[in-house]
Amino acid sequence: MSTDPALLVRVTGLSKTYGSTVALSGLDLTLQRGRILGLLGPNGAGKTTAIHILMGLLTPGSGQVRVLGMDPGRERHRIAERMNFASAYVQLPSNLKVYENLNVFAGLYGVRDARRKVEELLELFGVAELSGRLTGSLSSGEKTRVNLVKCLLNDPELLLLDEPTASLDPEMADHVRTTLRRIQRERGIGILYTSHNMPEVEELCDSIVFLHQGLKIAEGPPREVLARYGTRDLDELFIKIVRKEHGSAGGGS
Amino acid sequence: MNASLRRIGAVVLRYAYLHKRSLPRVFEIVFWPVMELLVWGFVSVYVRSLSADPAVRIAVFLIGAMIFWDILYRSQQGVSIAVIEDVWTQNIVNVLVSPLRIWEWLTATFIYGFLKTCVITAILWALAYGLYRFDLADAMGLYLVPLAANLFLFGWALGVFTSALVIRWGHAAEALIWGIPFLVQPLSAIYYPLSTLPEWLRPFALLLPSTHVFEGMREVLATGRMASASLWASFGMNLVAFAAASMVFRFLYGQAKNTGRLGRLGLD
């Protein structure tokens, strides 16, 4: 067992099936402190499945999972204190005001001096004026930024972001990425970032893992992966990989 | 422990925020029990007019039973509505991946339900006194405390059970939240004595902690006292009910974690 403190996530041979659907098949993955790892792949590739297993929200089929050196199946709560999560598909209650929601989560994460922390983070994401608004009345760009504020309340060492920019227009997505980059640099947070948006991952991530139908197809720094496949950008690589897979599996199951 | 209290406090705060602003919500909490009290109150007035015999105590039984039933029902609702609220708002995954423990979550929802129920009971008490000269405290004396405590406990156990159904089946289980308490209603001998039930049903009725409470309530109203054995029986059965509900919760929660339903709660 590795005790390397720089290793935030270590996954070996992780598999998960839902009934007859194979969601993950023998996945290996590591994330170093202060790095951004892009988990990318088409819809249904198994990205959310992997994230849910890391959070202890889903029981793995087989394989070994270590998050912050601990097993999420046994020590979910201790991991949760040092980690956080956001997704475009998970909302804060729409019928509470922004600061109310953030106060509640500050309490859940045991944040000291919650009021100051909330103000500081709202400021950082440029949404301080939303504090008194009902969460349900925000635009999707504003919601995403408030979700990210919630994510940073506990000064996490590890962030799991499941398609956080999925519902944003390109300009807003760019703004969010820039802020994330900055935070990651300043605070040395490790981020696992899932997306099917290629340019986004190319710009943001130190390295990528490309998943397709639960299998890891490619991995490495974006440039290296592109060079290996002889494609100009990840969009082209994405199409190439997905088409090839379908082509070769065409006659089979 | 201190950290636990903070997290429980945070969940209670979440529901407090919800009510702070939402007038329709506050109205809804009070509306149904008050209407129910009016109906049973007037039924009792009518029943009293049918018989001049002071030994006929059915009139007070009905009002007392209604208020007691409401304690049980609200206590169950408090827990399961709180849980489904997070499913409705698609917030549940945020909660489930936070450091909040399940037992802390359920404790917080119980506290929320308890506070809500206390407010409603106080209102019903005042109304019953004002309109029908029925004084709950005077009629029940100190027995009010253990009897109500048993109702709260059983409500909590039922709430944990129905919440487990929500965890497993999501929105589809919504109808069960409202329905399950009414499943125990006929057996609990709320508005009529246990002796009204067919003989073969009575042993099953006595397996419910609520039956002992309602039998006890009528005994106190009629004689001013009740057998403490019934109180203990009720308490013991509550412990069993709570243990059973927790086991069901654990089982269905584990199943939802296995099948991936847990992470998709609120999304379908």
Ligand SMILES: Nc1ncnc2c1ncn2[C@@H]1O[C@H](COP(=O)(O)OP(=O)(O)O)[C@@H](O)[C@H]1O
């Ligand atoms: N709870 C579930 N039950 C059954 N199948 C599921 C469940 N969750 C995901 N799947 C299936 O598993 C595969 C991977 O899903 P997911 O991890 O959500 O992919 P991604 O996040 O990459 O889009 C898909 O085929 C999806 O339909």
Ligand SMILES: [Mg+2]
């Ligand atoms: Mg997904």
